[in-house]
Amino acid sequence: MFDKNGFLLQFIRLSAPFWQSENKTKIRQLTFALFGLTVIQIAIAVLITEWSANLFNALEQRSMSDVLLQVGMIILIFVANIGVTVTHFKIKRLLQLDWRNWLTTKLIAQWMNDGRHYLVTHIQAKSEDAHDNPDGRIAEDVRIATESAIDLAHSLTFCLLILISFTKILWTLSGVITLDLGFIEIPIYGHLVLLATLYAAGASVLGWWIGRPLTKATNVRQTVEANFRFGLVNARENSLAISLVHGEHTEQQRCYHLFNDIIDAWQRQTTAWSHILMFTSGHSILLMAFPILVSSPRFVLGSISLGALMQSAQAFQQMASALSWPVDNMAKIADWRASVERILSLTHALDALEEEISHIDPNRIERIKTDKPVLRLHDLCVVRLDGMICVNKMNVEIKAGERILIAGNAFTGSKLFKAIVGFWPWGGGKIELPNDEVVFIPPRPYLPSGTLRTAICYPLAEQDVNQKELEEKLDLVGLSGLRKYLDDPRIGGWDADLSREQQQRLGAVRLLLQQPKWILLEQAFDSLDSNDEIAMLRLICQELPKSAILTITHESRAEAFHQRIITL
Numbered sequence: 171m172f173d174k175n176g177f178l179l180q181f182i183r184l185s186a187p188f189w190q191s192e193n194k195t196k197i198r199q200l201t202f203a204l205f206g207l208t209v210i211q212i213a214i215a216v217l218i219t220e221w222s223a224n225l226f227n228a229l230e231q232r233s234m235s236d237v238l239l240q241v242g243m244i245i246l247i248f249v250a251n252i253g254v255t256v257t258h259f260k261i262k263r264l265l266q267l268d269w270r271n272w273l274t275t276k277l278i279a280q281w282m283n284d285g286r287h288y289l290v291t292h293i294q295a296k297s298e299d300a301h302d303n304p305d306g307r308i309a310e311d312v313r314i315a316t317e318s319a320i321d322l323a324h325s326l327t328f329c330l331l332i333l334i335s336f337t338k339i340l341w342t343l344s345g346v347i348t349l350d351l352g353f354i355e356i357p358i359y360g361h362l363v364l365l366a367t368l369y370a371a372g373a374s375v376l377g378w379w380i381g382r383p384l385t386k387a388t389n390v391r392q393t394v395e396a397n398f399r400f401g402l403v404n405a406r407e408n409s410l411a412i413s414l415v416h417g418e419h420t421e422q423q424r425c426y427h428l429f430n431d432i433i434d435a436w437q438r439q440t441t442a443w444s445h446i447l448m449f450t451s452g453h454s455i456l457l458m459a460f461p462i463l464v465s466s467p468r469f470v471l472g473s474i475s476l477g478a479l480m481q482s483a484q485a486f487q488q489m490a491s492a493l494s495w496p497v498d499n500m501a502k503i504a505d506w507r508a509s510v511e512r513i514l515s516l517t518h519a520l521d522a523l524e525e526e527i528s529h530i531d532p533n534r535i536e537r538i539k540t541d542k543p544v545l546r547l548h549d550l551c552v553v554r555l556d557g558m559i560c561v562n563k564m565n566v567e568i569k570a571g572e573r574i575l576i577a578g579n580a581f582t583g584s585k586l587f588k589a590i591v592g593f594w595p596w597g598g599g600k601i602e603l604p605n606d607e608v609v610f611i612p613p614r615p616y617l618p619s620g621t622l623r624t625a626i627c628y629p630l631a632e633q634d635v636n637q638k639e640l641e642e643k644l645d646l647v648g649l650s651g652l653r654k655y656l657d658d659p660r661i662g663g664w665d666a667d668l669s670r671e672q673q674q675r676l677g678a679v680r681l682l683l684q685q686p687k688w689i690l691l692e693q694a695f696d697s698l699d700s701n702d703e704i705a706m707l708r709l710i711c712q713e714l715p716k717s718a719i720l721t722i723t724h725e726s727r728a729e730a731f732h733q734r735i736i737t738l
Contacts, residue, residue, distance in 0.1 A: 181510050184517065188272045200265045204577070206361050208324060211329040214251050219339065219484045220578070221247065227477035251698065262320060269316040277308050279511070280520050285593045290523050299309075306396035307516045311509035318506035320529050322499060329492035336492070337363055340485040365464060370493030377497035384442040384501060389508035391435035398428045409666065446501065461486030476492050502715065535589050536600045543570035543604050545590070545688065545718065550599035552585045560585045561597070566736060570687065573711065573719045575729055578738035580686040583722040587690045606687035609696040615677035618665040623656040625664050626679055635683055643682045646709060647675040670697040678706055687715070691721040700725060707731050 189197060221243055221314055228236035281287050290304070343360040403543065405421050412421055461483040469479040491498070535550065545568040552561035560582040568574055576583045588594035590601060591610045617625040626644075627635045644650055649672065660667060668676070674695050681689065689710075695703040703725050710719070711731050721728060729735065 172264055174570060177507070177511070179279065180514055181319075183515060183651045184510075185269075185273070187276075188269055191272055193268065193272075195693055197265070197268060200268070203213050203261050204258065204265060204324065205327065206407050207254055207261065208328055209331065210254050211251075211258065211328065212560055214247060215488065215635065216330065216335050216339070217247055219336075219481050219488070222484060223477035223481035225477070226480045227475055228718065230476045232309060248391055262324065266317045266320050269320065270312055270512075273312050273316060273513075274308060277312065277516070280517070281308065285591070286520060286523060288593055289595070303498060304516050306399065310396075311392070311512045314506060315507035315513055318502055318509070322502060322506060325499060326388055326495060329495040332492040334489050336485045336488045339368065340482065344482075348577050354692060361485055362461070362464065363489070366461075366489045368492065369460065373490075373494055374496050377446070377494075377500060381442070381497075381500040384439070384446060385504040385507060387435065387439040387442045389511065390506045391432070391439050392508055392512065392621055393437045394428070394431040396424075398432055401428045407665070418567055443501070450497070460486070461490075498637045503632070534595045535597045537592055538602050539605060540602050542602075543606070543687075544568065545601065545608075546602040547675045548600040548602070548697065550586075550589070550597070550601060552582070552589050552594065552597040554585070561589075561738065564599070568718060568720070570718055571716050572734070573732040574721070575732035575735045576720055576738060577615065577723045577735050580722055580724070582738040585690055587720070587722070590690065608688040608690065609681070609684065609686040610690045611681065611692065613674070613693045614665075615673055615680065617668070617672055617676070619660055621657050621659050622652060622664060624694060625660075626656075626676055628680070629681065640679075640683065643679045646682065646713070647706070649675050649679070674698065675706070678710065681710060685714060685717070688719055689717050689719045691719060691723070693722055693724070696724065700727070704728070 189201075191197070215436070221240060224243075225240045226238060283291070285361050287304070299458070313653045340362050401424065405425065412418060460480070464486075465474070465479050469476065474482070496503075533553075535552070547564050547566045550561055550564040550566075551559060552564075553559050560579075564586075576586070585594055587610055589597065590603075593606055609689055616628070618628055621632070623632045623635075623640070626640065640656070641650075641653055644652055652672075665673065674697050691710075695706045698706060703723070707723075707725075708731065709727055718734075721732065
């Protein structure tokens with residue numbers, strides 16, 4: 171679990187702010203309560219071994235009164251153990267949920283912030299698995315990382331306290347045995363403690379050596395499982411496009427290929443698991459029998475009572491189990507570590523992106539907000555990730571309310587728009603932005619899950635949009651037929667239920683509702699026929715006469731609605 175790369179140090183840096191967060195008082199109270207209940211659990215475990223010794227001594231002496239006394243004692247222990255265990259479980263679950271909630275909120279805020287979720291996919295990764303499937307990392311890996319961390323921390327604390335408590339008991343029960351070498355007799359104190367330590371140490375070393383391949387196998391399986399889920403989601407989201415080109419067979423082969431990766435990873439993990447199970451199954455049987463066999467000669471010789479024999483065996487098992495914590499938890503540690511490493515890789519990628527954007531670099535586009543109602547490009551250079559220059563030394567000034575048609579290469583125009591809104595920092599030069607928000611309308615608007623009203627109003631809240639105004643805008647863009655579906659929910663989003671033409675018309679509705687001062691239209695109505703696209707551009711110009719509009723379109727008649735043409 172410790173390595174030269176400082177894995178634990180990185181995990182501490184990731185998780186430490188949780189214990190200093192705004193809810194730190196509640197978090198610390200829960201932590202102390204958890205520790206206190208763990209101490210009580212140890213006390214109950216010690217009481218059970220003492221109760222076992224007293225019971226067997228009573229049976230050996232055939233004392234019915236002492237047996238009945240032990241019956242009463244076990245009832246009290248039984249009730250106390252149930253209460254402590256249930257309370258401990260609830261507090262632990264509450265702490266796990268709070269930690270997961272905090273870390274999930276932190277990662278979502280860092281990832282879903284000002285286009286970072288888009289930009290991070292374009293970072294040149296240092297490894298193959300630097301930041302793939304961030305959704306899976308936030309949803310599943312955060313759960314495993316937080317839940318398993320608390321489970322492992324509790325079990326480790328429990329084992330340490332068990333070790334402290336039962337070492338003393340086992341030392342006392344060991345007594346003194348004499349090693350006769352013929353010419354000298356050597357007294358040995360606490361021989362059972364020594365045997366338990368040697369037994370557990372040997373088992374731990376052997377177990378870790380056997381279980382080393384499991385960490386890597388677990389990490390590989392988590393990665394391919396996430397890739398398979400992403401592939402299926404991607405196929406569902408693009409089902410219409412796949413159907414139109416009859417690409418089902420190719421998609422089947424792609425899904426089969428992704429699932430074959432899961433099969434390979436599963437078999438690899440199964441092999442690693444089987445080696446561990448071979449070891450742990452033998453280890454559990456030996457741990458049950460070994461302490462009784464070791465102490466039985468002393469019982470046969472009459473040096474200890476039956477109760478002391480059973481108590482010695484239980485104390486030996488408790489101590490050996492505590493020392494065997496790494497062996498017993500190696501699979502969970504492997505799973506936990508794999509998830510933490512995936513979370514760390516995502517946070518590192520986001521941190522690297524943040525540093526790259528904030529750092530003043532001549533090979534990065536500088537964006538500056540000004541108080542002037544002007545969008546100005548100074549010596550703007552836009553570069554693709556492969557180094558090819560898309561835009562070179564572009565100097566343009568666009569005033570409020572001006573309409574510009576971007577002609578030439580549509581791909582270059584798309585990169586220019588992304589540079590303006592801050593989604594493409596690769597290049598050089600400077601972009602001076604107006605104070606008002608610049609709204610970018612892509613060819614396919616995003617329609618979130620929920621009601622159609624929620625999807626249309628996005629990113630505004632539906633309560634901020636007047637019902638009458640919404641219906642009027644639907645009528646204007648030719649979607650009056652959708653009025654009756656405004657409050658119909660869709661769990662998977664509306665993109666599967668609405669045609670691309672309808673989705674683009676909804677994008678126009680959003681513009682009319684938001685009434686932004688600066689608009690970038692990237693082939694926003696290319697699914698409409700020529701006349702409808704012209705009608706849509708005319709409508710936007712009529713309804714938003716004071717808005718500056720930059721348009722990328724293949725429609726030749728669009729020139730009539732623009733005052734200038736910039737050819738890329």
